[in-house]
Amino acid sequence: MLLTGKILLQEFWKEGKDWDDLTYDEINQKFCRYVENTKALCNIRIPRPICEGELMSIFAFGDASGKAYCAAIYTRYLKADGSYSCRLICSKTRVAPMKEVTIPKLELQAAKLVADLANRVCADLAISKKKNHRVLRFDYGFMLVIKTL
Numbered sequence: 001m002l003l004t005g006k007i008l009l010q011e012f013w014k015e016g017k018d019w020d021d022l023t024y025d026e027i028n029q030k031f032c033r034y035v036e037n038t039k040a041l042c043n044i045r046i047p048r049p050i051c052e053g054e055l056m057s058i059f060a061f062g063d064a065s066g067k068a069y070c071a072a073i074y075t076r077y078l079k080a081d082g083s084y085s086c087r088l089i090c091s092k093t094r095v096a097p098m099k100e101v102t103i104p105k106l107e108l109q110a111a112k113l114v115a116d117l118a119n120r121v122c123a124d125l126a127i128s129k130k131k132n133h134r135v136l137r138f139d140y141g142f143m144l145v146i147k148t149l
Contacts, residue, residue: 001041003068003093009132010095019086050087050125052077058066058122062114064106068095071114092117 008030017023059074072091081147092113096106 001038002035003070003095006093006095007067008034010098014098047087050075050084050089051077052079058089058118060114060118062107062110064096064103064110066103066106067098068093069106069110069113070094071110071117073117089121090117 008027011027011030012023015023015027032061054077057076058070061074063069064072070091070093073089074086075089076084076086094109094113
C-alpha cells in the first residue's frame with residue numbers, strides 16, 4: 001500500500017510540479033482510488049508472534065519491476081503437533097530511481113536489499129548461523145541457500 005503512494009508521488013515529481021501545483025486528472029483519479037483503498041487496511045490482521053514453535057529457517061524473497069523493487073522475510077517453524085508453519089516477519093519496498101534503470105540492475109538492488117534485510121533480521125532475532133540456514137530467493141530463477149550445520 002505504501003509503495004503505491006510512493007509511485008504516485010514519483011509520478012507527480014516527474015511532471016515537474018511543486019507541492020502546491022495542480023496536476024492532471026489521471027493522477028487525481030489514481031490518488032482518489034489510493035485513498036479509497038486505504039480504508040480496507042483496517043480489515044487486515046497480521047499475527048504478531050513470528051514463531052510459535054522451534055524456528056527452523058529464515059526465507060528471504062526479492063523481486064523488481066520497472067517501477068520498484070522489494071524484499072520480504074519469512075520464518076518457517078515446527079509446531080508442537082509436528083506440522084510446519086510460515087510467518088511474515090518484515091518487508092521493504094523501494095521505488096525505482098527516476099532515471100531509467102535496467103531491470104537486471106534493479107534485480108541486483110533487490111538482491112542487496114534482501115541480503116541486508118535478512119542479515120538485520122537474523123541479528124535482531126539472535127539467530128545463530130550454526131543452528132539454522134537462510135534461503136534467499138530472487139526472480140530470474142536463482143536461489144542462494146546459506147546453510148551452516
